[in-house]
Amino acid sequence: MNLILFGAPGAGKGTQSAKLVEELGYKHISTGDLFRYAMKNETALGVEAKKYVDAGKLVPDSIVIGMVDEAFGALAGASFILDGFPRTAPQAEALDNLLESHSLDIGKVIFLEVPKELLLGRLTGRRVCKNCGATYHVEAKPPVKDGVCDVCSSDQVVQRKDDMPEVIEERLEVYENSTAPVKSFYLAQGKLIELDGTGEADDVFARIKGVLS
Ligand code: AMP
Numbered sequence: 001m002n003l004i005l006f007g008a009p010g011a012g013k014g015t016q017s018a019k020l021v022e023e024l025g026y027k028h029i030s031t032g033d034l035f036r037y038a039m040k041n042e043t044a045l046g047v048e049a050k051k052y053v054d055a056g057k058l059v060p061d062s063i064v065i066g067m068v069d070e071a072f073g074a075l076a077g078a079s080f081i082l083d084g085f086p087r088t089a090p091q092a093e094a095l096d097n098l099l100e101s102h103s104l105d106i107g108k109v110i111f112l113e114v115p116k117e118l119l120l121g122r123l124t125g126r127r128v129c130k131n132c133g134a135t136y137h138v139e140a141k142p143p144v145k146d147g148v149c150d151v152c153s154s155d156q157v158v159q160r161k162d163d164m165p166e167v168i169e170e171r172l173e174v175y176e177n178s179t180a181p182v183k184s185f186y187l188a189q190g191k192l193i194e195l196d197g198t199g200e201a202d203d204v205f206a207r208i209k210g211v212l213s
Contacts, residue, residue, distance in 0.1 A: 029082050108212070
């Protein structure tokens with residue numbers, strides 16, 4: 001069953017997606033990861049996206065929608081999780097059209113509910129490996145050796161530019177204004193499932209698995 005993982009920045013969408021990939025074989029479509037990959041490789045898309053991503057703003061809908069269209073084209077029958085898309089009402093509507101044109105559907109939209117105070121702590125403490133994308137947290141999950149990735153041994157475990165406090169405020173505001181309203185779109189479609197996103201990652205994952213059957 002194809003899924004959308006939905007929630008504020010820092011709600012745990014990336015962490016839970018990684019578990020779904022590892023344990024259940026899902027294909028992960030993260031628009032944020034796709035932008036970071038393009039930015040790292042300095043492609044035309046990356047150069048364009050950087051202006052928005054580093055400032056905590058949304059990349060224009062047409063660019064994101066085209067990217068998801070391409071990702072759907074490369075699925076080859078795999079079940080997928082959408083993480084970070086859709087983030088605006090026009091993206092949600094465009095997604096319905098994309099699903100239809102690729103003969104796909106979404107079974108459930110899982111909303112991870114996390115209070116704002118917790119989101120701030122998660123985002124300011126988050127560190128990511130620039131090489132492989134593994135994520136850490138300075139207190140909850142530091143790498144074994146400071147600054148070095150446990151997964152790929154790269155010494156590039158850093159703070160994302162958009163996890164700096166000023167940018168976080170902007171991202172949370174963008175979420176409230178543009179993304180949170182998308183919830184009602186899926187509520188109306190009868191697909192929205194709200195889950196408690198607080199606590200240990202494994203506990204949240206158990207809650208997700210509990211609603212998948
Ligand atoms: P994320 O890793 O999902 O928090 O995404 C990081 C950044 O990528 C966001 O703050 C936006 O700048 C951009 N981005 C990711 N997904 C989208 C989307 N669906 N629409 C517009 N911008 C996006």
